[in-house]
Amino acid sequence: MDCIAAKYVSQKISKIRWRPVPSESLHQPDVFATGSWDNEDNKVSVWAVGENGVSSMDDEFEGDPQLLCETKHEGDVLDLQFLDQDKIVAASSTGAVTIFKHHPDKDKEGLSVAHTWERAHRYPCDNAPCTGVVCNSPELVSVGEDGRIVLYKVDQRAILRVIENADSSTIHAVTFLKTTGVLTVNSIGQLKLWDFRQQGNEPAQVLSLTGDRVPLHCVDRHPNQQHIVATGGQDGMLCIWDVRQGNMPFSLTEAHSAEMWEVHFHPSNPDHLFTCSEDGSLLHWESSANSDTPSFLQGGRNTSIISRSAIAPAGGNQSLISAWLAGDSSKGRLETTHMLPSQTLSVNSLDVLGQCLVCGTDGEAIYVNRQVPV
Template sequence: MDDSPPIVKFVSQKISKIRWKPNQNQYSHETDVFATGNWDDEAGKVCLWKLPSMEQEVMDMEAGGYDPAVREPNLLCEVPHTGDVTDLEFISADHVVSSSSTGTVTLYRHHTNSQTLGASMSWEGIHKDPGDKGCPCTCLTTQGEDMVVSAGEDGRINVLNVAYRKPVRVIDKANSCTINGITFLKQLEVISVDSSGQLKVFDLRQASGDPVRTFALSGEQTPLQCVARHPTQYHIVATGAYDGVLSVWDLRQEKFPVTPLEAHSAAIWEVKFHPNNPDHLFTCSEDGSVWHWNASSVASLVTGTGAGSGGGSLFSQNTPTGGAGNMSITSPWLVLDSGRQKLDVKSKLSLTLPLNTIDIVSQILLCGSDEEAIYAMDIPGIR
């Protein structure tokens, strides 16, 4: 099952972002609808797709009429989008928000009865260069069903509320270079990564707009391209760098907060913890690959529940021994400096052109690429 080929849907557009739609039932993580955005095309668009259920596949097989094409995602609806889609997030089960290379952020509503997408709010040109011309909004993050935070090439951070047509807060000089990724740490705290290799934490309640904490990779200023927060331990974040290095950060530490792991041969565009099983992490890269990082064997060593042999490749960090200090270790991602710890790392997909985006819910991993295709694959044993 683990080696079963992915479902492939050729869509005649380069996929820049892909995101699972949350289930309206808060007690279930299962979903079969996802959104995509494209880039480098004459016509930008945001699309919604539906992945046929496994139950339907079983019924088709039992009826003797199984066709592999039946498992391909079906297009539900699409809506024009001005510029490239640079980021995409669901703010609720029926609302998805996108950021654009034109500097605009748009909120779309999915009308389920008519199966249409329509723009319900747009914040135009909220990212600008010194000449007051629009510049790309590079990333966004959401909190609850009403708050959106965007960041861009202008180093600006905008706090948006879906009830207001103008930003409710603007941090003009949040950064002197491009902000490449941003995510919420807590309800009113965000963390950003930038082209100088820094992580900056902003408390949106503070009037000054200055970061409350700043972390940096040592040595050369390698751009950080993406950031993901651990779903249950908010002091742990993972970042992907332009040189292909995956790093895990412990934000409780000041001196040695980072564990760098040699990873891809080119830029990491997205990193994702599994939302319900964060011992598993996924990365995608400019080199055309998707990797599955499994820290379960390390977790067994931390908890003392198994031998932890893992059978995977050995990765050790470059930070000084003892960087974890005397803090209690509660996550396998924080003990990777020990030579005994092994990560099981598998390549899930390998293409010729860049893999730009990934998302995972339950045991289905979605991928989008410059090969103008969507990929869906089962990751057994994770839910």
């Protein structure tokens, strides 16, 4: 745990994201953004670590996050995504979607508002919180408590398309499944696929948890095999789905003892997955289909698995099946490691890129680990 740097920032962190690294770059990420919530004045902030974060102050050490700039944000930051190297998109509890531009000039580093879509999410008589945004430049999609899905083009002021009444319940999160569509999760345990090539307001596919309609809070798709999706929700269960087969999750894993707030596949090594929770834990999951011995106890945690068998696509290559869909989970291996030195208040958000992991908490702390074993 010596490789973890902690920074106390006097604000509850709701969202945290690494700035993307150019594809041709060999460097590790060194700049990230945060959004706050439940504070008197909420902020979007940009931080640096590593060489960019070295401070001349004696009480700081290399790797300790250093604040580069920040700006006030109206309402709670409910989601935060980098659009590109210098633009950050924020979702607000006021219903607004705002693009901030980062100006990295050393003399006058700062954040400015490039554009705001006010009341992108709304009820007839009031604003509705915008709960999630996802970027695939130049396109941007937002979802909200109002059950709307809104499609934007970054270089256009007008909204491109709205799917009204996409959901009768709150949509909690959204991710691009393909360039032509998105995946949403809602407060009654449903996962919906939307194809923007279709003109109607109906989803192309609906998947759901059986039994109790447990709210789903987060979703991420496998970076290489887009039919594989991970979700987490109010009951702390980690669900892996294969959207090609059936409408139920492929596997369910008892991950956390309280709400799971975020789940992320590692973008370049997706046999690794990370989750964070209201219970104050941040977990690193490593899946492998090549082991005969299950190892559920690493990190001192007992994880139980309920699984359905994966079926190889007709004529498919067995070697192309992800470790997450490796058939009976008892024949595979799922190693779980606690990534924080001790449990804290709710870990609300995490992001991982290269060997660098960052998370933000209700304990007004940011944790950075630049030596993640992936």
